[in-house]
Amino acid sequence: MxxxxxxxxxxxxMFAIGTVGVLTKRNxxxxxxxxxxxxxxxxxxxxxxSRYLGNLDGQVFVFFVMTVAxxxxxxxxxxxxxxxxxxxxIDVEDVNLMKL
Amino acid sequence: xxxxFFLVVAAVAVISSILVxxxxxxxxxxxxLVMTFFCLATFYVMLDAxxxxxxxxxxxxxxxxxxxxxxxxxxNVKAESGKRGAHAKTAGSVIGLxxxxxxxxxLMRGSMTGARGTIDxxxxxxxxxxxxxxxxxxxxxxxPFEITSLLLLAAIVGAVILAKKKI
Amino acid sequence: MFEYVWLxxxxxxxxxxxxxxxxxxxxxxxxxxxIAAGAVFGSFLVACGILFQLLSLPGEERHFEKTIFTWxxxxxxxxxxGFLIDPLSCLMLMVVTGIGFLIHLYSIGYMHGEEGFYRYxxxxxxxxxxxxxxxSGNNMLLMFVGWEGVGLxxxxxxxxxxxxxxxxxxxxxxxxxxxxxxxxxxxGLFTLYWYLGGTHNVWTINFRELASHADLIVPGxxxxxxxxxxxxGATGKSAQIPLYTWLPDxxxxxTPVSALIHAATMVTxxxxxxxxxxxxxxxxxxxxxxxxxxxxxxxxxAATIGTAQNDIKRVLAYSTVSQLGYMFLAMxxxxxxxxxxxxxxxxxxxxxxxxxSGSVIHAMHHALHHEHSDADPQDMRNMGALKAKMPVTFxxxxxxxxxxxxxxxxxxxxxxxxxxxxxxxxxxxxxxNMLLWGAGxxxxxLTAFYMFRLVFMTxxxxxxxxDKAFHHLHESPWVITVPLxxxxxxxxxxxxxxxxxxxxxxxxxxxxxxxxYLEPVFAYSTNYMLHGGxxxxxxxxxxxxxxxxxxxxxxxxxxxxxxxxLYIVAPGFPEKFVSTFPVLHRAVYNKWYIDxxxxxxxxxxxxxxxxxxxxxxxxxxxxxxxxxVASVVRGISGLLRHLQTxxxxxxxxxxxxxxxxxVGVYLFR
Numbered sequence: 001m002x003x004x005x006x007x008x009x010x011x012x013x014m015f016a017i018g019t020v021g022v023l024t025k026r027n028x029x030x031x032x033x034x035x036x037x038x039x040x041x042x043x044x045x046x047x048x049x050s051r052y053l054g055n056l057d058g059q060v061f062v063f064f065v066m067t068v069a070x071x072x073x074x075x076x077x078x079x080x081x082x083x084x085x086x087x088x089x090i091d092v093e094d095v096n097l098m099k100l
Numbered sequence: 101x102x103x104x105f106f107l108v109v110a111a112v113a114v115i116s117s118i119l120v121x122x123x124x125x126x127x128x129x130x131x132x133l134v135m136t137f138f139c140l141a142t143f144y145v146m147l148d149a150x151x152x153x154x155x156x157x158x159x160x161x162x163x164x165x166x167x168x169x170x171x172x173x174x175x176n177v178k179a180e181s182g183k184r185g186a187h188a189k190t191a192g193s194v195i196g197l198x199x200x201x202x203x204x205x206x207l208m209r210g211s212m213t214g215a216r217g218t219i220d221x222x223x224x225x226x227x228x229x230x231x232x233x234x235x236x237x238x239x240x241x242x243x244p245f246e247i248t249s250l251l252l253l254a255a256i257v258g259a260v261i262l263a264k265k266k267i
Numbered sequence: 268m269f270e271y272v273w274l275x276x277x278x279x280x281x282x283x284x285x286x287x288x289x290x291x292x293x294x295x296x297x298x299x300x301x302i303a304a305g306a307v308f309g310s311f312l313v314a315c316g317i318l319f320q321l322l323s324l325p326g327e328e329r330h331f332e333k334t335i336f337t338w339x340x341x342x343x344x345x346x347x348x349g350f351l352i353d354p355l356s357c358l359m360l361m362v363v364t365g366i367g368f369l370i371h372l373y374s375i376g377y378m379h380g381e382e383g384f385y386r387y388x389x390x391x392x393x394x395x396x397x398x399x400x401x402x403s404g405n406n407m408l409l410m411f412v413g414w415e416g417v418g419l420x421x422x423x424x425x426x427x428x429x430x431x432x433x434x435x436x437x438x439x440x441x442x443x444x445x446x447x448x449x450x451x452x453x454x455g456l457f458t459l460y461w462y463l464g465g466t467h468n469v470w471t472i473n474f475r476e477l478a479s480h481a482d483l484i485v486p487g488x489x490x491x492x493x494x495x496x497x498x499x500g501a502t503g504k505s506a507q508i509p510l511y512t513w514l515p516d517x518x519x520x521x522t523p524v525s526a527l528i529h530a531a532t533m534v535t536x537x538x539x540x541x542x543x544x545x546x547x548x549x550x551x552x553x554x555x556x557x558x559x560x561x562x563x564x565x566x567x568x569a570a571t572i573g574t575a576q577n578d579i580k581r582v583l584a585y586s587t588v589s590q591l592g593y594m595f596l597a598m599x600x601x602x603x604x605x606x607x608x609x610x611x612x613x614x615x616x617x618x619x620x621x622x623x624s625g626s627v628i629h630a631m632h633h634a635l636h637h638e639h640s641d642a643d644p645q646d647m648r649n650m651g652a653l654k655a656k657m658p659v660t661f662x663x664x665x666x667x668x669x670x671x672x673x674x675x676x677x678x679x680x681x682x683x684x685x686x687x688x689x690x691x692x693x694x695x696x697x698x699x700n701m702l703l704w705g706a707g708x709x710x711x712x713l714t715a716f717y718m719f720r721l722v723f724m725t726x727x728x729x730x731x732x733x734d735k736a737f738h739h740l741h742e743s744p745w746v747i748t749v750p751l752x753x754x755x756x757x758x759x760x761x762x763x764x765x766x767x768x769x770x771x772x773x774x775x776x777x778x779x780x781x782x783x784y785l786e787p788v789f790a791y792s793t794n795y796m797l798h799g800g801x802x803x804x805x806x807x808x809x810x811x812x813x814x815x816x817x818x819x820x821x822x823x824x825x826x827x828x829x830x831x832x833l834y835i836v837a838p839g840f841p842e843k844f845v846s847t848f849p850v851l852h853r854a855v856y857n858k859w860y861i862d863x864x865x866x867x868x869x870x871x872x873x874x875x876x877x878x879x880x881x882x883x884x885x886x887x888x889x890x891x892x893x894x895x896v897a898s899v900v901r902g903i904s905g906l907l908r909h910l911q912t913x914x915x916x917x918x919x920x921x922x923x924x925x926x927x928x929x930v931g932v933y934l935f936r
Contacts, residue, residue: 001102005207010113017121019192019195019199020192021121022923023923025121026916029168030126032168044143050147051147063152067251067252075259077171077259081263082263093914191920
């Protein structure tokens with residue numbers, strides 16, 4: 001079996017890429033996908049630790065994360081639709097009602 | 101053999117996740133993300149978690165991504181105009197690099213703690229992964245499991261309300 | 268009946284609630300006035316029941332305390348909402364509710380058609396409530412609540428015609444003067460509480476408990492301080508020197524208000540308070556001397572001013588101040604019973620006089636209004652010969668005037684003579700007694716003079732109105748005359764319950780019911796004076812008492828005769844007198860310039876000080892600090908607001924940065 005470090009570093013790289021995506025993209029759906037990427041990177045660490053510790057708690061947790069991701073997808077995408085209906089755009093730079 | 105396979109799949113995963121971020125067209129990003137999910141499913145198999153690998157493919161690559169692509173097409177989102185300033189890109193990348201650096205630093209110096217369990221490969225093979233996960237889920241984590249149903253219900257109601265004609 | 272004592276203040280309170288909340292909607296004057304007067308009448312009936320039950324008990328048992336609930340309880344300090352019934356408070360309840368009812372009734376007629384009719388009756392009921400609370404409260408704090416309440420109502424009612432600047436000013440003046448006094452009351456209360464609690468561990472403000480611990484109050488500086496602080500409160504409320512100047516100005520209010528608040532009830536609160544705390548005052552000869560001197564000086568001083576006023580209500584106002592001075596003189600010579608007796612008789616005849624003057628003003632106002640004349644309806648120089656036009660008013664007014672002048676047989680004679688005799692014969696002040704008696708006697712003569720001057724100028728002689736206006740004068744309606752008749756009746760017979768001993772013996776052993784009735788309240792002071800008081804009772808012969816009585820009657824008759832001579836026989840003489848002594852007349856006419864002196868000595872320095880604090884301190888320093896802080900905050904936020912772009916991704920960026928920094932700190936510390 002491979003050393004756990006491999007998985008962890010891979011997950012760290014993917015998490016960082018997801019972060020960069022969230023911070024630099026303007027399209028809300030892409031940002032949403034980047035968040036999914038970050039969640040999956042975390043999932044990978046969960047499973048890796050779970051396997052190496054011989055403890056199933058981490059894997060159960062991944063289950064819950066998936067559930068949350070599914071719920072998030074439903075609500076998040078509904079939000080996108082509502083946003084698009086109101087503003088004809090899902091560019092986050094157009095969402096600036098919080099501005100003075 | 102295993103490490104070569106790992107490296108290849110890891111390279112694919114990293115490249116496709118970079119593509120998620122860099123592609124201008126959201127459809128391309130979404131497809132790259134599907135690719136990443138498949139790679140992750142591969143890792144799950146390598147980590148002796150076949151059930152989760154299957155779930156990953158079915159729920160993530162199947163359901164969630166289809167939903168996302170569906171919405172992209174429904175809203176007819178065009179490619180990004182790329183007007184966003186170079187400042188933001190640089191700053192975002194710097195932050196990302198910092199995150200990476202800090203995590204790796206932490207990995208290098210930290211040691212693995214946590215409660216060790218008794219599950220090993222032999223057990224997984226003899227009982228089957230589904231049975232082990234299922235037993236955990238319906239005994240120790242029964243209450244959280246039930247609560248997830250409430251979460252999903254809330255998500256359904258929320259989605260219906262938000263996507264209604266007028267807010 | 269005692270159990271229902273709480274009903275007495277409750278009825279007027281209900282009246283306040285109804286008229287205050289719905290009076291504007293009700294509109295019907297009969298209903299509003301009926302509710303107000305009915306509420307007070309209900310209290311009067313309950314008070315009567317309590318009086319009869321009280322009289323049926325033997326003297327030592329004539330007290331009852333009804334605690335409704337504990338109001339404040341904090342450590343050693345405890346104050347109840349409770350009522351105390353004893354002969355003194357019962358008498359006050361009778362006076363307040365009885366006269367209060369008559370004046371409510373009178374007000375229905377007098378205030379007819381006034382704007383804010385409901386407001387007037389709300390205030391009047393609120394006043395009655397507060398006054399009843401004041402006289403029936405079983406502890407000092409509850410008394411103080413009533414004390415403040417009557418002050419507030421007095422302010423509201425003086426300023427009833429608030430669109431007139433003079434009325435508003437008068438209200439403010441009364442309020443400020445009262446506040447000074449109230450300050451003294453509070454200081455006295457605190458000092459007494461602290462003194463008894465600190466030195467004897469008796470933490471109480473309940474009257475009966477205080478009275479039962481009266482032995483602990485020993486003569487000394489602290490007792491004198493307490494007594495004088497309370498007396499300061501009394502000077503404010505009861506218009507004594509130096510705080511009397513608000514009362515004449517208070518005549519800006521409606522006349523029934525002057526009758527109820529500024530003659531019969533509220534201004535006697537100070538007298539009531541001192542009578543209630545007689546066990547403190549009897550321990551402090553210094554305080555008694557101060558009170559006696561202030562009382563005598565006020566009686567004399569106010570009487571001199573009264574002789575030169577032309578406004579009918581102002582004469583009565585100074586007369587009230589003067590009569591209150593008599594009451595304090597009585598308190599100061601330890602004759603608490605006599606003071607309370609004079610309080611009662613004065614309430615009768617002074618209420619009658621004020622209501623009578625109100626009737627006259629009412630008629631004058633209508634007559635002058637008919638002629639579109641803007642002459643002052645309160646100025647006696649516009650009146651004259653009213654007796655033919657207003658027979659009932661005249662008759663009642665004359666009876667009350669005779670009563671106040673101290674003609675034997677009428678109420679004022681008995682009470683005033685008792686006070687003068689006590690001033691002369693009391694064992695407290697030694698050689699000062701002569702002076703006190705002299706001041707009182709001269710004031711009595713002046714009283715007789717200016718009161719008959721008023722009667723002669725108003726009702727006798729020739730009218731100074733035009734024929735047409737005079738023709739329009741008419742007698743007031745029954746709601747006004749009935750209270751007048753009742754009060755005049757009381758002014759005549761009210762004194763017979765307190766016939767002095769020497770006179771009673773002549774009249775076939777008629778006892779002094781009043782003194783006997785109040786005995787339990789002042790029993791402690793009487794005993795204290797008999798056993799181990801300072802100075803023994805001087806032996807005064809009965810002949811001396813008769814002699815002094817004769818002298819005071821002679822003085823009163825002299826005053827009347829002088830008034831008759833000057834204003835009926837030789838009406839031109841006063842003008843001649845004025846032109847002979849212009850300085851004296853001007854000084855008296857302008858009230859000895861006391862208001863001007865106060866303005867110069869206190870009001871203007873206060874104003875200057877206030878102006879300085881406003882323009883020099885408040886505007887520059889306080890506002891400077893406040894505005895400075897505000898502008899600094901605005902400057903900084905002007906810089907920081909650029910961070911708030913309103914762009915979601917900027918916030919996401921800040922959040923990520925924050926995470927990086929925090930994790931960095933955690934990792935690399």
